[in-house]
Amino acid sequence: xxxxxxxxxxxxxxxxxxxxxxxxxxxxxxxxxxxxxxxxxxxxxxxxxxxxxxxxxxxxxxxxxxxxxxxxxxxxxxxxxxxxxxxxxxxxxxxxxxxxxxxxxxxxxxxxxxxxxxxxxxxx
Amino acid sequence: xxxxxxxxxxxxxxxxxxxxxxxxxxxxxxxxxxxxxxxxxxxxxxxxxxxxxxxxxxxxxxxxxxxxxxxxxxxxxxxxxxxxxxxxxxxxxxxxxxxxxxxxxxxxxxxxxxxxxxxxxxxx
DNA sequence: GCTTGACCTGGAGTGGGCTCCAGGTGGGAT
DNA sequence: ATCCCACCTGGAGCCCACTCCAGGTCAAGC
Numbered sequence: 001x002x003x004x005x006x007x008x009x010x011x012x013x014x015x016x017x018x019x020x021x022x023x024x025x026x027x028x029x030x031x032x033x034x035x036x037x038x039x040x041x042x043x044x045x046x047x048x049x050x051x052x053x054x055x056x057x058x059x060x061x062x063x064x065x066x067x068x069x070x071x072x073x074x075x076x077x078x079x080x081x082x083x084x085x086x087x088x089x090x091x092x093x094x095x096x097x098x099x100x101x102x103x104x105x106x107x108x109x110x111x112x113x114x115x116x117x118x119x120x121x122x123x124x
Numbered sequence: 125x126x127x128x129x130x131x132x133x134x135x136x137x138x139x140x141x142x143x144x145x146x147x148x149x150x151x152x153x154x155x156x157x158x159x160x161x162x163x164x165x166x167x168x169x170x171x172x173x174x175x176x177x178x179x180x181x182x183x184x185x186x187x188x189x190x191x192x193x194x195x196x197x198x199x200x201x202x203x204x205x206x207x208x209x210x211x212x213x214x215x216x217x218x219x220x221x222x223x224x225x226x227x228x229x230x231x232x233x234x235x236x237x238x239x240x241x242x243x244x245x246x247x248x
Numbered sequence: 249g250c251t252t253g254a255c256c257t258g259g260a261g262t263g264g265g266c267t268c269c270a271g272g273t274g275g276g277a278t
Numbered sequence: 279a280t281c282c283c284a285c286c287t288g289g290a291g292c293c294c295a296c297t298c299c300a301g302g303t304c305a306a307g308c
Contacts, residue, residue: 059232108183
């Protein structure tokens with residue numbers, strides 16, 4: 001590796017991203033990550049770009065995007081700049097789903113809170 | 125059934141609650157629903173109370189409570205009024221998790237939105 | 249020079265939450 | 279009367295997203 005280019009060991013990436021080592025390998029296997037570079041001993045060495053991409057993955061996962069759709073997104077990214085409009089469309093659709101998810105969560109949360117209030121009134 | 129007591133056929137409950145018939149049967153099997161009453165032919169007839177309870181289930185499910193915990197809650201409800209404090213505790217803990225969930229979702233959503241903005245800037 | 253520990257592989261196993269199936273019954277509309 | 283459709287049961291199957299395992303390699307520290 002070139003000096004000055006920061007690389008990360010698997011352990012460091014686990015630390016940084018919160019994904020387990022098995023999950024990282026799994027993501028690479030299914031093609032959500034491109035093949036990760038290796039050192040002489042065959043051990044993974046992640047680049048800054050890999051870690052950045054994993055950050056994106058983390059956001060999408062945490063907001064409930066299924067793996068199949070993240071794969072689709074990964075594919076678009078690989079295909080280059082002419083897919084940017086498609087990526088926008090994909091992310092916008094996702095954003096709307098997240099919005100709906102938050103709304104539903106909030107709505108159901110108030111029901112839960114009302115139930116708590118009701119129980120409090122009974123108990124006091 | 126007594127006249128004036130409203131009962132629901134499985135199909136009506138599916139309609140009302142949005143749970144599939146299979147899911148309703150599954151919930152009964154695992155004890156999340158108490159044994160549902162039957163007509164002469166052995167078909168389920170849900171009471172108003174059953175449907176109300178399913179509404180609670182729907183809220184808890186939609187806010188991400190695992191089935192095991194809903195079972196615990198169902199157990200508390202069955203045990204009677206002396207468990208109300210426990211139910212409050214359970215629901216409050218859940219409420220806090222929902223809050224955290226919403227916060228996380230919102231935070232990750234802004235990242236997604238920033239990504240969209242970035243792509244927009246590239247494309248325009 | 250030996251141990252420890254981080255890492256490797258391919259493949260099997262897990263857990264949660266349903267969902268489907270085969271084979272059968274009963275009741276309401278035509 | 280007959281058809282169809284909603285419903286029944288026990289049990290198997292499915293999907294998703296990991297997670298674990300056995301058996302092996304290398305590097306560094308004691």
